[in-house]
Amino acid sequence: MSPDLSAALTGLLGTDSVVNCGMIVPNNLHLPLATLLRDRGYTCYVTVCASHWPAQPALKGAPATEEHFEVATVLRDPTRRDAAHPDGSQTFSWRVSLAPGEAIASLTSLFAGADWQEREQYDLVGVHFAGHPDLRRLMMDEDWPGHPLRRDYAIDTPHAPWR
Amino acid sequence: MAMKDNSALTPGLAFDQPLLEKIESVPGLDVLVGSLERLMNWASTNSFFVFPMATSCCGIELMTVATGRFDVDRMGAVIRATPRHCDVMVVAGTITVKMAPRVKKLWDQMPEPKWCIAMGSCAISGDFYRDIYSVVPGIDTFLPVDVYIPGCPPNPDALYGGLMRLQDKIRARQAGTFEPREARPETAKMILPAVKRLEDGDRDPLLSQAQLAAAMGIGLNGRELHSHEQVVAVGNLAIGRNVLAAAYPQSDVEPVQEPAPQAKAEAVGGAEAAAEAP
Numbered sequence: 279m280s281p282d283l284s285a286a287l288t289g290l291l292g293t294d295s296v297v298n299c300g301m302i303v304p305n306n307l308h309l310p311l312a313t314l315l316r317d318r319g320y321t322c323y324v325t326v327c328a329s330h331w332p333a334q335p336a337l338k339g340a341p342a343t344e345e346h347f348e349v350a351t352v353l354r355d356p357t358r359r360d361a362a363h364p365d366g367s368q369t370f371s372w373r374v375s376l377a378p379g380e381a382i383a384s385l386t387s388l389f390a391g392a393d394w395q396e397r398e399q400y401d402l403v404g405v406h407f408a409g410h411p412d413l414r415r416l417m418m419d420e421d422w423p424g425h426p427l428r429r430d431y432a433i434d435t436p437h438a439p440w441r
Numbered sequence: 442m443a444m445k446d447n448s449a450l451t452p453g454l455a456f457d458q459p460l461l462e463k464i465e466s467v468p469g470l471d472v473l474v475g476s477l478e479r480l481m482n483w484a485s486t487n488s489f490f491v492f493p494m495a496t497s498c499c500g501i502e503l504m505t506v507a508t509g510r511f512d513v514d515r516m517g518a519v520i521r522a523t524p525r526h527c528d529v530m531v532v533a534g535t536i537t538v539k540m541a542p543r544v545k546k547l548w549d550q551m552p553e554p555k556w557c558i559a560m561g562s563c564a565i566s567g568d569f570y571r572d573i574y575s576v577v578p579g580i581d582t583f584l585p586v587d588v589y590i591p592g593c594p595p596n597p598d599a600l601y602g603g604l605m606r607l608q609d610k611i612r613a614r615q616a617g618t619f620e621p622r623e624a625r626p627e628t629a630k631m632i633l634p635a636v637k638r639l640e641d642g643d644r645d646p647l648l649s650q651a652q653l654a655a656a657m658g659i660g661l662n663g664r665e666l667h668s669h670e671q672v673v674a675v676g677n678l679a680i681g682r683n684v685l686a687a688a689y690p691q692s693d694v695e696p697v698q699e700p701a702p703q704a705k706a707e708a709v710g711g712a713e714a715a716a717e718a719p
Contacts (some may be wrong), residue, residue: 339716342614349718418575426574436575439651440583 280364283318290314303372308351309383311372313324315353316388319363320370323389327394328403329430347376347405351385376405387436402427482615485528485554486608489518492527492551493543496534499561499594505532506597518604522549529607531600535563535570536577543654545583556587558603558609561594568593582636583652670692 279294290310291303327350336342347364352371357365359407359421381437384394384407396407397416404425407413424431449539464477491513495503506513521527524547536544546559559580567578579713580586587610588636592601613619 417539431574433574434572438575439648439655440541 279421283365286314286318301372304377305374305376305380305382308374309385312351312353312388315370319355319357319365320353322354322356323385323391324354324369325390326351326399328399328405330403332429345378347378347403349376349382349399349405350422381406381408383408402426404428426431476616482612486611487517489516489529489604490527491518491520492524493520494530494532494547496536496540497563501535502594503531503560503596506600511597511601513601513604513665516604524548525552526533527551528555530555531560532564532580532637533560535567536542536580537575538577539575541577541583542656542659544580545652546659548584549656549689556607557584558588558607559586560590560600560603563634564709565589565591578636579638581638581640583639585639675719703710
């Protein structure tokens with residue numbers, strides 16, 4: 279990691295220890311972090327992935343957890359790594375933990391490709407992206423009840439008249 | 442939205458020959474009708490215009506049939522990309538709940554006479570996606586299927602065989618020697634999908650109406666879709682595991698057990714009595 283990126287990350291997050299998908303970022307720092315990385319060469323929006331975590335009791339020493347959602351974002355520096363681009367060909371990913379009903383900032387203002395990706399996550403998991411210009415369902419019908427990839431969605435949920 | 446005539450959903454009507462009926466209605470042409478029927482028979486069976494309703498991996502095999510190694514042109518079949526030119530719809534692949542009204546709408550755009558082939562186990566029964574929320578358990582819940590081609594996916598040879606079976610079926614229909622498939626009571630023990638087939642006698646007529654309404658309700662950009670309230674209004678169809686378990690008692694489907702209201706009341710009353718006793 280280049281020194282100036284390290285310094286910028288430390289200034290924003292308080293640390294520059296980056297582990298892929300291991301770092302949970304506060305919700306209010308999601309958009310500043312993405313902006314910072316985009317301005318330093320991470321211009322390729324790879325993916326966004328939301329997951330649903332239902333409430334878990336304490337088990338085998340692990341503490342009990344409340345129901346929450348996690349949104350992982352992956353950015354990539356598409357340039358070749360050389361002296362001018364010390365971060366070239368590297369990916370950077372982080373997670374944001376959300377309470378049920380909490381919205382996360384949309385990245386469509388930074389990456390046009392985030393549009394349909396965030397629509398898909400909204401459709402299947404039910405995470406709301408604040409600031410998205412057209413947050414409609416992408417895969418299921420417009421009138422589909424519920425969000426199918428939540429853990430509490432029954433796999434054989436009937437949907438008349440086709441099921 | 443005006444409800445359209447339901448006859449398109451009735452199996453068997455897909456074999457009507459409107460041109461022949463018109464010719465038969467003209468007096469003096471009866472003499473020619475026999476040879477005209479043979480001519481129509483020959484023409485319709487040897488020039489299938491196939492509409493590839495290909496949604497998944499079966500579509501790859503469908504494409505292979507059109508290539509030089511198998512060359513479906515040898516039997517006069519042409520694959521066209523518009524339903525208005527076609528008379529055979531080959532449904533190749535999984536049909537989802539979102540796709541099903543579109544398939545129905547394309548089917549309605551095909552001119553008579555028309556036939557439908559269910560290619561692959563997903564189109565036949567939904568296969569292992571059958572119980573998933575988003576998949577239609579077999580296209581014969583809303584289309585009159587003529588030929589089923591099993592396989593996952595079927596070989597191009599199998600599709601070729603299916604087209605030849607369809608030729609045989611059309612010839613037998615017009616010769617009056619067609620026999621519908623036998624009913625096998627032992628298959629009732631199998632776990633069937635909750636949605637009744639088109640040929641099932643106890644199929645709810647509301648189901649056909651609702652499917653047609655859903656197909657007709659597709660608007661521009663998906664915005665004028667059937668409202669969820671309209672669908673829920675016919676939601677008391679024979680759908681769901683409890684209905685399935687009641688309809689097929691020998692099947693392995695376990696109904697969802699709910700405590701009876703009487704037992705609940707007794708439990709509450711017993712607790713109150715116990716509280717009052719001391």
